[in-house]
Each structure stands twice: as structure tokens, then as C-alpha cells.
Amino acid sequence: MTSASARRAYALHTQPPGYADHKADHLARLHKIEGQVRGISRMVTDDRYCIDVLTQITAAIRALQEVALGLLDDHVRGCVTHAARTDPAQAEEKYTELSDTLRRALRV
Amino acid sequence: MTSASARRAYALHTQPPGYADHKADHLARLHKIEGQVRGISRMVTDDRYCIDVLTQITAAIRALQEVALGLLDDHVRGCVTHAARTDPAQAEEKYTELSDTLRRALRV
Amino acid sequence: MTSASARRAYALHTQPPGYADHKADHLARLHKIEGQVRGISRMVTDDRYCIDVLTQITAAIRALQEVALGLLDDHVRGCVTHAARTDPAQAEEKYTELSDTLRRALRV
Amino acid sequence: MTSASARRAYALHTQPPGYADHKADHLARLHKIEGQVRGISRMVTDDRYCIDVLTQITAAIRALQEVALGLLDDHVRGCVTHAARTDPAQAEEKYTELSDTLRRALRV
Numbered sequence: 416m417t418s419a420s421a422r423r424a425y426a427l428h429t430q431p432p433g434y435a436d437h438k439a440d441h442l443a444r445l446h447k448i449e450g451q452v453r454g455i456s457r458m459v460t461d462d463r464y465c466i467d468v469l470t471q472i473t474a475a476i477r478a479l480q481e482v483a484l485g486l487l488d489d490h491v492r493g494c495v496t497h498a499a500r501t502d503p504a505q506a507e508e509k510y511t512e513l514s515d516t517l518r519r520a521l522r523v
Numbered sequence: 524m525t526s527a528s529a530r531r532a533y534a535l536h537t538q539p540p541g542y543a544d545h546k547a548d549h550l551a552r553l554h555k556i557e558g559q560v561r562g563i564s565r566m567v568t569d570d571r572y573c574i575d576v577l578t579q580i581t582a583a584i585r586a587l588q589e590v591a592l593g594l595l596d597d598h599v600r601g602c603v604t605h606a607a608r609t610d611p612a613q614a615e616e617k618y619t620e621l622s623d624t625l626r627r628a629l630r631v
Numbered sequence: 632m633t634s635a636s637a638r639r640a641y642a643l644h645t646q647p648p649g650y651a652d653h654k655a656d657h658l659a660r661l662h663k664i665e666g667q668v669r670g671i672s673r674m675v676t677d678d679r680y681c682i683d684v685l686t687q688i689t690a691a692i693r694a695l696q697e698v699a700l701g702l703l704d705d706h707v708r709g710c711v712t713h714a715a716r717t718d719p720a721q722a723e724e725k726y727t728e729l730s731d732t733l734r735r736a737l738r739v
Numbered sequence: 740m741t742s743a744s745a746r747r748a749y750a751l752h753t754q755p756p757g758y759a760d761h762k763a764d765h766l767a768r769l770h771k772i773e774g775q776v777r778g779i780s781r782m783v784t785d786d787r788y789c790i791d792v793l794t795q796i797t798a799a800i801r802a803l804q805e806v807a808l809g810l811l812d813d814h815v816r817g818c819v820t821h822a823a824r825t826d827p828a829q830a831e832e833k834y835t836e837l838s839d840t841l842r843r844a845l846r847v
Contacts, residue, residue, distance in 0.1 A: 433573045445564040452560055452587075456553040465541045465598040466620055472591045473627050476584050479560075480847040483580045488838040490573040491819065496830065499820040506820065514812040516574055519581050521844065522738030523804045588739045596730045603707065604715040604722065614712065622704040628737065630846035631696045649789045661780040668776055668803075672769040681757045681814040682840055688807045689843050692800050695776075699796045706789040732790055735797050 433493025434486055444482050451475045483520060487513075541601025542594055552590050559583045591628060595621075649709025650702055660698050667691045699736060703729075757817025758810055768806050775799045807844060811837075 434441060452475055458468050495513060498506040542549060560583055566576050603621060606614040650657060668691055674684050711729060714722040758765060776799055782792050819837060822830040 432570050432576075434567070434576075435570070438567060438570075441567050442564055445560060445567065449557060449560045449564070452553060452557045456550055456557070459542070459546060459549050459553065462540050462543070462546075465594050465602060466624055468540075468542075469591055469594055469598075469624050470627070472587050472594070473624075476587050476591075477630075477847050479580050479584050479587075480845050483577055483584075484838060484842055484845065484847060486573050486577055486580070487841060488834065490577075491815065491837060492834050494573060495815065495819075496823040499823045510812065510816050512574055513815060514808060516577050516581075517811060517841075518808055519578070521804050521808065522585075523801050523808060585739050588737050592730065592734055592737065592739060595733060596726060599707065599711065599729060600726050603711075607712040607715045618704065618708050621707060622700060625703060625733075626700055629696050629700065631693050631700060648786050648792075650783070650792075651786070654783060654786075657783050658780055661776060661783065665773060665776045665780070668769060668773045672766055672773070675758070675762060675765050675769065678756050678759070678762075681810050681818060682836055684756075684758075685807055685810055685814075685840050686843070688803050688810070689840075692803050692807075693846075695796050695800050695803075699793055699800075702789050702793055702796070706793075710789060728790055732793050732797075735794070738801075 432489075433491075434489035435493075437485060437489055441482055441485060444478065444485075448475055448478045448482070451478065487516075487520075540597075541599075542597035543601075545593060545597055549590055549593060552586065552593075556583055556586045556590070559586065595624075648705075649707075650705035651709075653701060653705055657698055657701060660694065660701075664691055664694045664698070667694065703732075703736075756813075757815075758813035759817075761809060761813055765806055765809060768802065768809075772799055772802045772806070775802065811840075 451471065455468060455471050455475065458471060490513070495506070495509045498509045559579065563576060563579050563583065566579060598621070603614070603617045606617045667687065671684060671687050671691065674687060706729070711722070711725045714725045775795065779792060779795050779799065782795060814837070819830070819833045822833045
């Protein structure tokens with residue numbers, strides 16, 4: 416590892432994540448989603464009607480996407496902006512990484 | 524079966540759900556997804572990098588969509604086919620219900 | 632080709648498609664979408680703001696998904712139901728094909 | 740430039756859009772998508788099999804999402820970064836606008 420990439424790795428991982436200010440909120444949502452998934456298992460165990468189970472799965476997917484949107488917003492406001500202001504090479508890396516993440520999220 | 528769940532089963536159709544043959548498989552997947560969501564909470568607690576958390580959220584969403592696809596397949600092979608063969612009025616209801624479910628799943 | 636699969640191919644392709652009754656409606660929507668895409672090109676040519684272009688792309692995607700939902704509904708009511716009522720082997724084929732199509736549409 | 744489009748450009752930001760460097764590429768993709776949609780209309784006119792039409796609709800949706808991803812990338816590298824470096828109030832506006840756009844694109 417070059418000292419440049421070592422410094423970059425340091426900058427990336429020893430500072431608080433972009434979502435530091437919304438950590439409690441994200442954790443509360445994730446905790447609720449865990450309960451939703453457990454509830455879906457219970458519906459299947461109880462032989463509930465397919466369409467009702469599907470409706471709950473769709474709700475859980477949307478809740479996960481809502482967390483993802485919150486994290487993306489935090490990431491752009493925090494990590495991407497920080498890099499854009501201070502380190503052009505790191506900014507370039509962030510743009511590519513963000514684009515790859517959005518491609519996966521949109522499943523193109 | 525308790526009288527409560529008996530009433531529920533009656534209200535639902537008094538027949539096993541379309542996914543009866545794949546129940547164990549769906550439950551195993553849902554159990555794994557519950558663990559994935561718990562793992563995502565742990566990543567947030569541990570201040571893991573935003574993009575890594577987002578990657579895991581995308582994986583959990585795909586796993587839920589895979590369960591949804593399995594249930595949709597079971598539903599068409601079971602419930603929709605049964606209605607199509609035996610009861611035109613009920614079949615009509617099933618088609619509309621399936622279309623509404625797909626609209627929600629695709630989030631048009 | 633066995634005579635069975637030949638008959639199946641015949642049944643599949645020489646009868647009107649499942650969407651025969653909604654053909655004019657699907658064509659009208661598709662014609663409108665073609666205009667939407669042309670409008671998006673014009674926005675790019677005119678250097679319109681990125682976010683405004685993205686909003687129109689999202690609208691065109693939704694319009695295409697709406698056509699897809701209509702075709703899926705027609706397909707289940709027509710082709711899948713016909714096979715379910717008359718030919719178990721062909722029905723099996725239809726279920727698998729539908730499931731594959733939904734997987735691609737949901738991009739799991 | 741006509742006075743009407745001049746006023747429009749002024750209203751928009753009086754600066755080139757974030758995608759200025761990839762304009763020809765985006766236009767080429769959009770032109771191809773317009774042809775794809777026209778091809779889908781032709782398939783419907785010709786009574787082609789529902790599933791084959793659906794496959795082409797899915798391909799057109801993916802192609803539009805690919806253009807959207809390119810524009811998003813350009814937007815973050817250009818407009819958002821420019822605002823982040825020069826004008827905190829405008830940056831705030833860009834973050835909110837980007838988040839709203841992603842919410843619509845993900846259809847949460």
C-alpha cells in the first residue's frame with residue numbers, strides 16, 4: 416500500500432461514518448424491519464394467504480429502501496462532500512463508488 | 524388448531540395456501556433474511572462505512588424479492604389455477620388481486 | 632420436434648395473443664411513450680437541468696411498467712388460464728416462463 | 740439561441756448542465772431507446788407472444804435506467820460538487836433535490 420492510499424484508507428475508516436448523526440434513527444428503523452421479517456415468518460407458519468404474505472414482503476422491502484435512501488443522503492452530504500472539498504483523487508473514487516452502489520440498488 | 528386460527532383459516536379459504544409444498548423453504552429463507560437485517564444493525568452500531576451497509580441492504584432486498592417470486596409462482600400454480608379450473612367468478616377476483624399485487628411489487 | 636411439442640408451438644403462436652382485446656390501448660400507450668423518449672432527447676439537446684431530465688426518465692419508466700403490468704394481466708387471464716384448463720404439460724411451461732419473466736422484471 | 744430558449748437557459752442556471760461532457764453519448768442511447776419502443780409497438784401490432792413483448796419492455800426499462808445512472812453520476816460530479824465547494828446554501832438544496840430524485844427512481 417502506498418502512503419497515499421494508506422492515508423486515504425485512514426481518512427475513510429477511522430472517521431465517523433456519514434450517517435453518524437442519524438445512527439439512532441437508522442437503528443430504530445432496522446429494528447422494526449427485523450420485527451416485520453419475523454412477522455412474515457409467522458404468517459407463513461400460520462398458512463396465511465399468499466397475497467397477504469406478499470403484501471407484507473413488499474412493505475418490508477420499502478422499509479429497507481427507505482433506510483438505504485437515508486444512508487445515501489448521509490453519504491453524499493458527508494463523505495462525498497468532504498472528499499469533493501479536500502481531495503480530488505478521493506472524490507473521484509467516491510463518485511465511482513456511489514455510481515456502482517446506485518447501479519446495484521436500481522438493479523440495472 | 525386453536526379456535527382463533529381455525530376461524531382465521533376458514534375466513535381465508537379453508538384450504539392450505541398455494542405455498543404449502545414450499546413452506547419449509549420459504550421459512551428457511553426468511554429466517555436467513557432476519558439474520559441479514561440483524562447483521563445490518565450491527566454494522567450501523569459498529570460505524571461501518573456507508574457504502575458497505577448499503578451493499579448489505581441491497582442483498583437483503585434481493586433475498587426478500589426472491590421469496591416474493593417463489594410465493595408468486597406458488598400462488599399462480601395453486602390458487603389462480605384452481606380458481607381458473609373451477610370457478611370463473613373467483614378466477615376473475617384472483618386475476619385482479621394478482622395484478623394489484625404485481626403493481627405494488629413493481630411500485631409503478 | 633415431436634408432434635406434441637409441434638402442437639404446443641402451434642397452440643402458442645397461431646392463436647391471437649393474450650392481449651388481443653387490449654391491443655389498441657397498449658399501442659396508444661406505447662406511442663405516447665415513444666413521444667416521451669423523444670421529448671427527453673430534446674431536453675438533453677437543449678441542455679435542460681439534469682434533475683428535470685431524470686424526472687422525465689422516471690416517468691417514461693413508469694409508463695413502460697404500466698404497459699408491462701397490462702400485458703402480464705392479459706397473459707395470465709388468457710394464455711396461462713387456457714393452458715391450465717386444457718393442457719397440464721403446457722401449463723407447467725407457462726408457469727416457469729411467467730416466473731422467469733417476473734424475475735427479470737423485478738431484477739432480482 | 741432564440742430569446743425564449745435564452746430565457747429558459749437563464750432561468751435554469753446560466754451554466755452548462757452537469758452532463759455537458761456526455762451529451763452525445765446520452766443522446767445516442769436515447770435515440771436507440773426510441774427505436775426500441777417503436778419496435779415494441781411493432782411487436783404488438785404483429786400479435787407477437789406476450790412474453791416476448793414483456794422481455795423487450797424490460798430491456799427498454801433497463802436502457803432508460805442506464806441513462807438515468809449516467810445523468811446521476813454527471814450530476815453528482817458536476818452540479819452537486821460545484822455547490823459543495825462554493826455555496827453551502829445551494830449545496831443543501833442540491834442534497835435534498837438529489838434525495839427526492841432517488842426516492843422517485845427507487846419508487847419507495
